[in-house]
Amino acid sequence: xxxxxxxxxxxxxxxxxxxxxxxxxxxxxxxxxxxxxxxxxxxxxxxxxxxxxxxxxxxxxxxxxxxxxxxxxxxxxxxxxxxxxxxxxxxxxxxxxxxxxxxxxxxxxxxxxxxxxxxxxxxxxxxxxxxxxxxxxxxxxxxxxxxxxxxxxxxxxxxxxxxxxxxxxxxxxxxxxxxxxxxxxxxxxxxxxxxxxxxxxxxxxxxxxxxxxxxxxxxxxxxxxxxxxxxxxxxxxxxxxxxxxxxxxxxxxxxxxxxxxxxxxxxxxxxxxxxxxxxxxxxxxxxxxxxxxxxxxxxxxxxxxxxxxxxxxxxxxxxxxxxxxxxxxxxxxxxxxxxxxxxxxxxxxxxxxxxxxxxxxxxxxxxxxxxxxxxxxxxxxxxxxxxxxxxxxxxxxxxxxxxxxxxxxxxxxxxxxxxxxxxxxxxxxxxxxxxxxxxxxxxxxxxxxxxxxxxxxxxxxxxxxxxxxxx
Amino acid sequence: xxxxxxxxxxxxxxxxxxxxxxxxxxxxxxxxxxxxxxxxxxxxxxxxxxxxxxxxxxxxxxxxxxxxxxxxxxxxxxxxxxxxxxxxxxxxxxxxxxxxxxxxxxxxxxxxxxxxxxxxxxxxxxxxxxxxxxxxxxxxxxxxxxxxxxxxxxxxxxxxxxxxxxxxxxxxxxxxxxxxxxxxxxxxxxxxxxxxxxxxxxxxxxxxxxxxxxxxxxxxxxxxxxxxxxxxxxxxxxxxxxxxxxxxxxxxxxxxxxxxxxxxxxxxxxxxxxxxxxxxxxxxxxxxxxxxxxxxxxxxxxxxxxxxxxxxxxxxxxxxxxxxxxxxxxxxxxxxxxxxxxxxxxxxxxxxxxxxxxxxxxxxxxxxxxxxxxxxxxxxxxxxxxxxxxxxxxxxxxxxxxxxxxxxxxxxxxxxxxxxxxxxxxxxxxxxxxxxxxxxxxxxxxxxxxxxxxxxxxxxxxxxxxxxxxx
Numbered sequence: 001x002x003x004x005x006x007x008x009x010x011x012x013x014x015x016x017x018x019x020x021x022x023x024x025x026x027x028x029x030x031x032x033x034x035x036x037x038x039x040x041x042x043x044x045x046x047x048x049x050x051x052x053x054x055x056x057x058x059x060x061x062x063x064x065x066x067x068x069x070x071x072x073x074x075x076x077x078x079x080x081x082x083x084x085x086x087x088x089x090x091x092x093x094x095x096x097x098x099x100x101x102x103x104x105x106x107x108x109x110x111x112x113x114x115x116x117x118x119x120x121x122x123x124x125x126x127x128x129x130x131x132x133x134x135x136x137x138x139x140x141x142x143x144x145x146x147x148x149x150x151x152x153x154x155x156x157x158x159x160x161x162x163x164x165x166x167x168x169x170x171x172x173x174x175x176x177x178x179x180x181x182x183x184x185x186x187x188x189x190x191x192x193x194x195x196x197x198x199x200x201x202x203x204x205x206x207x208x209x210x211x212x213x214x215x216x217x218x219x220x221x222x223x224x225x226x227x228x229x230x231x232x233x234x235x236x237x238x239x240x241x242x243x244x245x246x247x248x249x250x251x252x253x254x255x256x257x258x259x260x261x262x263x264x265x266x267x268x269x270x271x272x273x274x275x276x277x278x279x280x281x282x283x284x285x286x287x288x289x290x291x292x293x294x295x296x297x298x299x300x301x302x303x304x305x306x307x308x309x310x311x312x313x314x315x316x317x318x319x320x321x322x323x324x325x326x327x328x329x330x331x332x333x334x335x336x337x338x339x340x341x342x343x344x345x346x347x348x349x350x351x352x353x354x355x356x357x358x359x360x361x362x363x364x365x366x367x368x369x370x371x372x373x374x375x376x377x378x379x380x381x382x383x384x385x386x387x388x389x390x391x392x393x394x395x396x397x398x399x400x401x402x403x404x405x406x407x408x409x410x411x412x413x414x415x416x417x418x419x420x421x422x423x424x425x426x427x428x429x430x431x432x433x434x435x436x437x438x439x440x441x442x443x444x445x446x447x448x449x450x451x452x453x454x455x456x457x458x459x460x461x462x463x464x465x466x467x468x469x470x471x
Numbered sequence: 472x473x474x475x476x477x478x479x480x481x482x483x484x485x486x487x488x489x490x491x492x493x494x495x496x497x498x499x500x501x502x503x504x505x506x507x508x509x510x511x512x513x514x515x516x517x518x519x520x521x522x523x524x525x526x527x528x529x530x531x532x533x534x535x536x537x538x539x540x541x542x543x544x545x546x547x548x549x550x551x552x553x554x555x556x557x558x559x560x561x562x563x564x565x566x567x568x569x570x571x572x573x574x575x576x577x578x579x580x581x582x583x584x585x586x587x588x589x590x591x592x593x594x595x596x597x598x599x600x601x602x603x604x605x606x607x608x609x610x611x612x613x614x615x616x617x618x619x620x621x622x623x624x625x626x627x628x629x630x631x632x633x634x635x636x637x638x639x640x641x642x643x644x645x646x647x648x649x650x651x652x653x654x655x656x657x658x659x660x661x662x663x664x665x666x667x668x669x670x671x672x673x674x675x676x677x678x679x680x681x682x683x684x685x686x687x688x689x690x691x692x693x694x695x696x697x698x699x700x701x702x703x704x705x706x707x708x709x710x711x712x713x714x715x716x717x718x719x720x721x722x723x724x725x726x727x728x729x730x731x732x733x734x735x736x737x738x739x740x741x742x743x744x745x746x747x748x749x750x751x752x753x754x755x756x757x758x759x760x761x762x763x764x765x766x767x768x769x770x771x772x773x774x775x776x777x778x779x780x781x782x783x784x785x786x787x788x789x790x791x792x793x794x795x796x797x798x799x800x801x802x803x804x805x806x807x808x809x810x811x812x813x814x815x816x817x818x819x820x821x822x823x824x825x826x827x828x829x830x831x832x833x834x835x836x837x838x839x840x841x842x843x844x845x846x847x848x849x850x851x852x853x854x855x856x857x858x859x860x861x862x863x864x865x866x867x868x869x870x871x872x873x874x875x876x877x878x879x880x881x882x883x884x885x886x887x888x889x890x891x892x893x894x895x896x897x898x899x900x901x902x903x904x905x906x907x908x909x910x911x912x913x914x915x916x917x918x919x920x921x922x923x924x925x926x927x928x929x930x931x932x933x934x935x936x937x938x939x940x941x942x
Binding site for chain 2: 003202205254255441445447
């Protein structure tokens with residue numbers, strides 16, 4: 001009697017598309033766009049995963065637009081795929097069964113800043129950099145930083161995190177409440193603005209990380225943090241990846257409240273030197289950032305340097321100079337783009353495992369050995385304070401054999417992390433290509449429970465079909 | 472077509488109880504107990520809410536026991552109510568429709584401590600004090616402290632928090648993963664031990680705070696924190712509740728990483744002086760605790776004292792002496808019991824609202840005025856760093872009129888908090904008596920979504936019927 005995710009069989013029929021677009025256009029006029037260029041821009045464009053454009057794109061302007069769009073799509077049994085800025089690496093924005101992409105770029109307002117409560121309410125299309133520019137004078141900031149200037153709605157949908165999750169947590173920890181349009185076209189709020197609550201099921205956390213499969217996010221209430229009095233940053237070279245990982249582990253265990261601690265392997269350092277015009281020694285490297293008072297960041301830096309030295313690393317060069325610090329972190333954030341310099345014309349194969357800290361060094365080492373054996377060009381960067389790292393094989397898309405080799409590598413990597421008590425995705429989400437690993441990670445019964453949740457909330461399978469679950 | 476929570480009509484028939492007990496006894500022998508005394512001990516005993524004993528109690532010893540118990544209960548369509556230590560204040564352990572109480576006092580083992588990963592795996596029956604005694608030599612501790620020596624399973628089920636949530640978060644933030652027995656009698660784990668994951672729906676957070684209504688918790692993986700180098704504690708008197716609240720708000724806003732910040736109103740201070748043999752000035756009071764290095768706690772204390780002084784409070788008397796500190800916090804933890812001294816023979820009426828910090832002073836003041844107008848004896852304590860406070864009217868249970876007065880007061884309080892953007896329950900859970908407030912807090916459509924989740928996961932309504940939802 002178990003509830004099942006409704007199966008979709010293929011694209012909408014031309015007649016359905018025509019009727020859908022007619023109804024949408026009647027309601028939204030020229031804010032509904034069906035040109036091929038715009039449709040393709042709203043499919044996946046960031047990795048090797050194939051572009052799957054929607055049948056139409058709606059540029060939504062407010063909550064009522066989304067409610068009406070969901071109702072019209074439901075009438076035509078047409079899928080709905082929310083679109084922020086398209087920075088997903090896992091195909092989330094692909095319209096695998098056609099339907100409507102809802103573009104949130106015009107829903108990018110800050111609705112309220114409650115400085116006293118350390119929170120704010122925003123529309124989902126605002127990006128994190130735009131939000132932080134808006135907040136600058138308040139003394140507050142939104143700390144989650146996945147590198148890309150992603151939309152807040154997309155970050156909530158994928159349970160994003162990034163470089164300073166080690167200190168500030170992930171979107172799970174920083175979303176107070178969501179405004180959602182449900183499959184019935186109703187608007188709900190998942191929680192109040194209270195800092196904590198025990199009033200029923202945690203709908204907020206159910207929607208954070210649900211990848212657009214349970215409803216459409218139209219409002220996000222975020223926790224904010226005080227801008228630190230002082231920020232220091234620096235880099236520290238290591239003889240090998242193991243000693244860098246061990247240093248990260250000991251730093252966390254010793255309770256140093258590090259704000260960022262990022263691993264780059266030798267290949268990644270080489271790529272970053274070339275792309276970002278740095279002159280780092282070409283050896284495994286940790287990039288670090290500390291937040292606190294002036295004395296506190298100095299103390300944290302000193303303690304870190306001691307740990308690094310104990311593991312054969314160093315010297316740790318650090319600075320509180322904003323310009324130098326920004327150059328370093330810009331290079332880290334550009335590492336994805338820098339890696340393409342290692343193999344011009346290639347596409348990236350994104351991976352995203354996360355393991356318990358105690359297994360991190362072992363997991364990275366085994367993975368490096370696997371990369372070498374598989375004959376891939378695959379730099380490594382990692383949020384090593386959380387046990388999360390990215391290996392990104394660069395693929396010549398004209399070689400089917402090479403793609404298969406990368407796929408097999410990706411599968412071994414995911415299963416290795418799962419065997420070590422970890423996860424196939426620390427922050428990117430499941431999207432299209434990690435679906436096969438969920439059984440190994442969760443077991444069939446837990447996965448069945450997730451499927452039942454989906455079926456109970458979205459019986460038509462309107463919302464982002466083909467993501468998280470096969471459709 | 473919406474899924475509905477299955478309605479239960481009343482107690483099990485005598486024939487069903489007989490057949491159920493026979494099957495349970497055949498499997499579990501004398502670990503199934505049906506004596507009236509034991510059954511009543513497993514109903515609600517902490518507040519004015521009436522005791523509703525189960526038909527039988529099982530003293531479970533391992534996961535397999537729970538799986539078999541769930542299967543046997545499902546065959547007889549008998550409710551299942553998990554029981555930790557019975558410290559719930561909201562009737563969670565009451566068997567409103569009879570059935571089986573599963574007592575977890577014998578499932579109290581520590582299954583693993585992963586010191587490198589700052590986590591541990593425990594059975595749900597272990598209490599927080601027993602766990603912390605076990606951890607003492609590891610340099611780690613489990614920080615969540617609801618006052619009562621509650622079971623970890625019960626704390627997870629109610630999304631408990633308490634005095635140091637302001638620094639360490641709630642159970643939502645400190646449970647990494649749960650082992651659950653589902654309605655089908657299957658064992659699932661809700662997540663891996665990785666520090667973060669984007670691999671599908673957040674089942675962990677769905678079960679944290681689900682009050683036993685979605686399955687039975689049989690294993691809990693908890694985050695641990697390093698024992699602080701130095702802990703200081705102290706108390707600070709204020710001329711009125713407003714100045715104490717404003718001091719709490721400013722302390723949080725200024726970024727002081729206070730570990731505990733607790734309000735006691737004058738009546739509560741009087742009760743605590745009498746019960747805990749203290750000699751505090753009888754005026755509103757904040758109790759505080761700071762964690763950090765020796766310099767850091769001194770610095771935090773100094774900054775707090777300045778803020779208090781600016782609001783007319785002080786002097787702030789603080790100490791790093793463990794014995795003095797423990798005496799103060801024991802008094803705070805005993806405040807619930809101390810309050811009974813204000814009216815011997817009375818029962819407590821527990822309340823638990825939580826509002827955005829910016830509304831805290833206003834909410835406490837309005838509530839004090841309401842207490843005075845209603846003519847209740849009702850001391851106030853509060854986790855004011857989170858905007859959460861407890862007013863506990865003491866009720867003469869022989870007076871129906873008085874109980875009705877307290878009920879009307881409780882309703883006004885809940886709706887006041889909800890109107891201010893808060894919640895009717897910050898940490899105790901919904902249980903039986905807060906069900907009527909959920910529509911005002913969440914709206915009918917969000918509540919319908921919760922009901923669908925319940926129906927999808929527990930179609931028979933086996934698990935703790937009559938809690939969170941009417942049954």
